[in-house]
Amino acid sequence: xxxxxxxxxxxKDILEEALDREAVDVLANISREMQQIFSENxxxxxxxxxxxxxxxxxxxxxxxxxxANWIDTAEEHCRSRGLREEDQPKAMLSDLGVFxxxxxxxxxxxxxxxxxxxxxxxxxxANDEEKG
Numbered sequence: 001x002x003x004x005x006x007x008x009x010x011x012k013d014i015l016e017e018a019l020d021r022e023a024v025d026v027l028a029n030i031s032r033e034m035q036q037i038f039s040e041n042x043x044x045x046x047x048x049x050x051x052x053x054x055x056x057x058x059x060x061x062x063x064x065x066x067x068a069n070w071i072d073t074a075e076e077h078c079r080s081r082g083l084r085e086e087d088q089p090k091a092m093l094s095d096l097g098v099f100x101x102x103x104x105x106x107x108x109x110x111x112x113x114x115x116x117x118x119x120x121x122x123x124x125x126a127n128d129e130e131k132g
Contacts, residue, residue, distance in 0.1 A: 011121025014114050023108055030104065034097040044089040053096055070099075
């Protein structure tokens with residue numbers, strides 16, 4: 001348990017050191033947007049995910065090829081994790097959230113190691129909240 005606590009604390013320290021208030025607000029906004037997507041699509045189908053991902057990346061100025069590659073990679077990642085086909089769309093939406101967080105943190109200058117620690121801390125926090 002101490003190790004899990006250390007990851008959350010280290011993640012918090014990294015964010016506090018590296019990000020200003022505006023950046024924290026952006027991360028909170030990403031989280032709210034992803035929560036809204038999940039509440040509006042509690043059992044998304046593959047076409048739902050393709051639409052959501054395409055809309056997001058199109059609005060972000062990404063090319064059709066980038067979007068197609070991202071979707072293919074997300075699907076491959078789901079299969080490699082052994083997810084059942086019906087669970088894959090939800091996992092792909094989750095991957096979109098992770099991608100958005102990682103991309104933003106990297107734009108803010110965090111290293112790969114720092115981003116990984118932050119994401120591990122976020123996962124641990126979510127797991128702790130889920131357990132009550």
